[in-house]
Amino acid sequence: MPLDLRFDATDVGLFADLYEFTVSAAFFEQRMNDTAAFELSLRRMPPNRGYMVACGIERILETLEEFRIDETAIAHLESLKLFKPEFLEFLGGLRFTGSVRALREGGIFFAGQPILEVCAPLIEAQLVETLILNQVGFATMVATKAARCFSAAQGRRLVDFGPRRAQGADAPLITARASYLAGFHGTANVAGGRRYGIPVYGTMSHSFVMAHERELKAFDDFAGSFPRLSTLLVDTYDSVAGVHNAAKIGVKLREMGGKLGGIRLDSGRLFDLATQARKILDLAGLDDVPIFASGNLDEYRIAELLGDGAPIDAFGVGTSLAVSDDAPAGDFNYKLVEYRGEPRMKLSAGKASTPGRKQIFRARNAAGSDYSDLVGLIDESTATVTREFRQPPATVAAIVETQMEGGRRKLPRPGLEELRAQTLAEFPHLDARLKALRKPAEYPVRPTATLNAMIISERLKSERRQD
């Protein structure tokens, strides 16, 4: 019997709400399986978010390439006694044969924009709904949270300390990757480091100090075992006394030609403790030994500490990153926008969708800053759309790209380092007002005239679908 914690191919094939299967069965019976386009978008910006960082798209592409509902999964579906044999046989042979258009992994976006579009036979596009919402939704929330920490940290090192507080076994892998993509320097997560080739960082546990009779002996033992990786955790008992003990080890290591890796503060008043620790270390001639802080940190707290001038060189961010604690879920939705070449629209109160296959046109001014987006239809050209910006742009880019065609990746699979570099290169183009941690400015996003006309005509058409 497999370990309960493992998530296998059968789980992947059944990673769907039951209705994905029941409506697919009804489509199958009605022979409704023509080409459909579904669009993933964010209905509204989460609290205090001025921009979003798209993430999870690469994982979706990888999963779609291998998508299948294996025999065990089919046997389970059969056991539900809901589905006819012909439909189950059809599901067993199903592969993803469609196309995916999407933002670049790490790309910036805003509410109301098409961030990923699946265009495929209706049933294929339907069955992957839960998967896409789950994976892109969470990864994007974490990448966005990480980007906020990155701007608050002003170049200080950031390490993902989240695995212990994350929601389940998969979330830490996503967090390790998404936070690295958005500027973190590495992760404490060994499994995540392995899977994505991310640098791993670790310091020391309280238990290590507690299992020893004396703190100084614990520090000495640890420095002996890891002369190049000895960041000593000083807050198990009294933090200031702990820094003095760490300084003794630092001096000893230096005399032996080595170097103390750092000290870590994990509780108490971090500003006061970091200030005292810096003095203690400097007086011992250890002015090159960095101070690492952790313990309930987030972008707000990091900004506050650095704003006050706390001499902290690196931050471990755990809970707040791992669960995106002030916005644990985004209002993402995946809606049918076209079927058989005809636009489709949902009118639900407060949750209306916009019809048609779309493109995002992003305007940049002469100084290189993004300042406005138009959302248009897929067949609109950059040239035509350029005229619609209120302030004439220096450049306009269509940023939704075809990433998969016929179920295969169209573009070479980018490496994480490359994606990270592109993501970090994009941040400076964002207006500082969008990056404000609280009450950021709202980025202007409007529909093009063509899309607007379609919204109006489709609204009328949709209202008549209930007659």
Place this chain on the structure above:
Amino acid sequence: MPLDLRFDATDVGLFADLYEFTVSAAFFEQRMNDTAAFELSLRRMPPNRGYMVACGIERILETLEEFRIDETAIAHLESLKLFKPEFLEFLGGLRFTGSVRALREGGIFFAGQPILEVCAPLIEAQLVETLILNQVGFATMVATKAARCFSAAQGRRLVDFGPRRAQGADAPLITARASYLAGFHGTANVAGGRRYGIPVYGTMSHSFVMAHERELKAFDDFAGSFPRLSTLLVDTYDSVAGVHNAAKIGVKLREMGGKLGGIRLDSGRLFDLATQARKILDLAGLDDVPIFASGNLDEYRIAELLGDGAPIDAFGVGTSLAVSDDAPAGDFNYKLVEYRGEPRMKLSAGKASTPGRKQIFRARNAAGSDYSDLVGLIDESTATVTREFRQPPATVAAIVETQMEGGRRKLPRPGLEELRAQTLAEFPHLDARLKALRKPAEYPVRPTATLNAMIISERLKSERRQD
């Protein structure tokens, strides 16, 4: 190459923060691997929580029974160039040989209590820290959220609609199980239903209605395919018009000897719409057709709707359940409490731990209500402790049980139905003031005199560990 979404045995073996491996390596070098006891507890109650429902313990037991660090994992650790060959060899042969004492899965607990204790050779107990915090932490937050929805719903059906908004691929499995344990009737999650044998529920997607030219035709098609499972989603365009269309199908099904499964409202003013829908259905003679509501629901909203008398028969709870949105992470910690038979204590500012291996003694009055807990040491007896309750108890139970010994389960593996029944049977013993959704009462938890004396003496001893 395996699908990125899968979580395999190597991931399980490396599911740890780097420091778990580095401190273990240092312990190994110092030959410090005597018996240690680590305790999992919740430092403080999350906002608005008057009680917690323990969950994730069964999964930990299952994972510990199979715990190993496989060859691929060892090869990866070797590649980090941090560890000596002898240590890696030791890790490759490591199995979990210790004992686990814990609350029953689904048991009620409060802040400051030992909910799970691992007693094992130091390195084994250390290496499973991240795993235990991650798994029990999240499952407990979700089970607790689900229990709150259960009490708000006053017997109405509750279905987990969370997979699309959950944090990664593992969280939905945990949510399906944890919410069922705490009173939900089932889940939309097909993979979760399969793994844990939980009833699955599904209605209909907006895309199903949108892909049709007419809503009525969509309803008719769906009812044709699923005459026994036809809960029709009425809010794609106008909800009231949608209910009228659903009623037409209901009448048609009845004439054919069938029955409409229900209607689902997913947006708009749910109270008004449910009231109108009830009238429309009743006028059509469909008074036995239930109304299902969904869309940003949580325990607060459910209580409000039912308090106002909304005629809603079932609720789909998604985001708020899946991420426990008002408390996405709990302040759980896993601390060394004893090494080589000697108590250990951490003094960190605001994060002190309590020393010693412990037991929870729960007092119940003659009416059968739980009213106070004492946390004592493992060797204290129920008889001795009984005298310490301020109000004499009718019964006192020691609720932390030995669940695993020598790395094997000691008790037979309980079925989920059995655990669910026990959990639901426990709710009535909780004071209504603890179940208040906002500002609940605080349940009295105190240390026994013996534990208190140990805390005082260990504090002094710990303060001297920095001399």
